[in-house]
Amino acid sequence: MAGEARHQGALLSAGVLLGTGLGGFVDGILLHQILQWHHMLSSRLPPTELVPMKINMFWDGLFHAFTWLTTVIGLGLLWRAGQRPEVPWSTRTFVGSLSIGWGLFNVVEGLIDHQLLGIHHVHPGEAQLAWDIGFLFFGALLIVGGGALVRAGREDTLPRGVVPPVL
Structure with a gap:
């Protein structure tokens, strides 16, 4: 896309929100x-009896x-980004932003819920x-690795719709 302005921001914001949501789902479903x-x-509120368990389930539901x-918001942003020709459609940028989002989820949730509030x-x-x-x-590693992928994705210049050659 020589001569055209390219903006990663729309793809980055979509990926970070999607990564945050997906990281939250991994936490909620797995842990x-x-x-x-x-x-x-x-x-x-240890869930050792029925009422505390029900209260915990309610708050788990709010978390989910x-x-x-x-x-859903991340999907909406991704859809909008896909409609814009100046947004580079880079796998490295997208996967990197997903990783950053998941990492941010872990760091923010870990610091607030585990360390500060101790809930x-x-x-x-x-x-x-x-x-x-x-x-x-693990969250910090996801952020660092995602940042490296996003930086590498700045070099992706393949126009949308063009399939790269198979080596």
């Missing part, structure tokens, strides 16, 4: 539901509603601080 390591309020809404921990017990730090570290 809350499948492994049942924690629920939204499990440190403040938030991740669903974030994902739950990744895996409660003797090693809960190690699990919480690992969650933050």
Whole structure:
């Protein structure tokens, strides 16, 4: 696209929101539901009886509603970005922004819910601080790796609709 202005911003914002929502779904589905390591309020209101469990399930539902809404908004932004010819359609930029979004979810959620508010921990017990730090570290790695992909994606100049040659 020589001579045309190219803007990654629309694809970046869509990918970051989608990555945030998808990262939240991984957390909620894997850690809350499948492994049942924690629920939204499990440190403040241990779900050992029916009423506390129902309250935790309600807050888990609100959490899932938030991740669903974030994902839907990200899809809307992705749709709009796809309509704009000046937006580079770069796999590296998109995957990088998804990674940044997931990493931001982990870091923000980990700092606020696990560390500041202490409403739950990744895996409660003797090693809960190690699990919480690992969650933050994984988020930081996703952000750094995603940033590297986004920077590399700045070089992607293949016009939309052109299939790259297979090597």
